[in-house]
Amino acid sequence: MTARTTPPHIDEVSKAIIELLQEDGRRSYAEIGKSVGLSEAAVRQRVQKLTESGVMQIVAVTDPLQLGFLRQAMIGITVSGDTRQVAEALAALPAVDYVVLTAGSFDILAEVVCESDDDLLALLNSEIRSIDGVRSTETFVYLKLHKQLYNWGTR
Template sequence: MAKKKATAATLDDVSKAIIEQLQQDGRRSYGAIAKAVGLSEAAVRQRVQRLQDSGVMQIVAVTDPLELGFPRQAMVGIKVEGPMEPVADELATYEEIIYVVIAAGAYDLLVEVVCEDDDHLLDIISQRIRTIHGVIATETFMYLNLKKQTYSWGVR
């Protein structure tokens, strides 16, 4: 049986406060969070686990791809003929693709790609993305300079 995914409407103020604490510092201790939100450390630990299990949040190390040997980043707009979901599902399996979204507008899908070099990017676009059944066109937007990337947008 699939787990029910929590939504903003089902998150209480304490869970939202826990999320905000972790958005500010993902390494913040359960004890520090407990003091800030007025719960016991054990209760915070349980809530964090439930938030992770339900898919509301994940706690990960955010890295700089340039520093890890991936100097080429790009956004690829994809036009699809037929159902978009199977194409999006296939793209989501590619290790180099770190972001997949079904969109409205000029492109049906947008994906963010992190690569070792231009040849790697060319291979992903030409030999992998464009060969997926249903893909009819792509447009690549190469990243020249990343000015802002944030994960601390708060909760509603």
């Protein structure tokens, strides 16, 4: 998802739809319609507009460990030059699932999911550190994921 300079106006009904889908992304449009006072077709249209505009995505959230990805890490990256170009190059890497430009000690934070420590090492040395403009990296290996939620709501 990309940030918008002017967020679209989201009315209370659309916010309620979003929150219901955050609780259960498989909830039927008919069930949502009953909760928010709309027809199934009207809910379908609103969900389509919300997804097409980039306000929300409906995806299956997986547990990387259950899928055989035994190493996750956050990588702090210091850049010389245009941080946006480095961010684009990072975003194109399949192992990278999160890229954000930051202010502070690092110019970019990138979260990665790898099958092993060897894969993480190869990713760092062969791919990330070889990107033009990457000056240095610091890797924060995840020992245990304590909390990760996607239901922060709309209010």
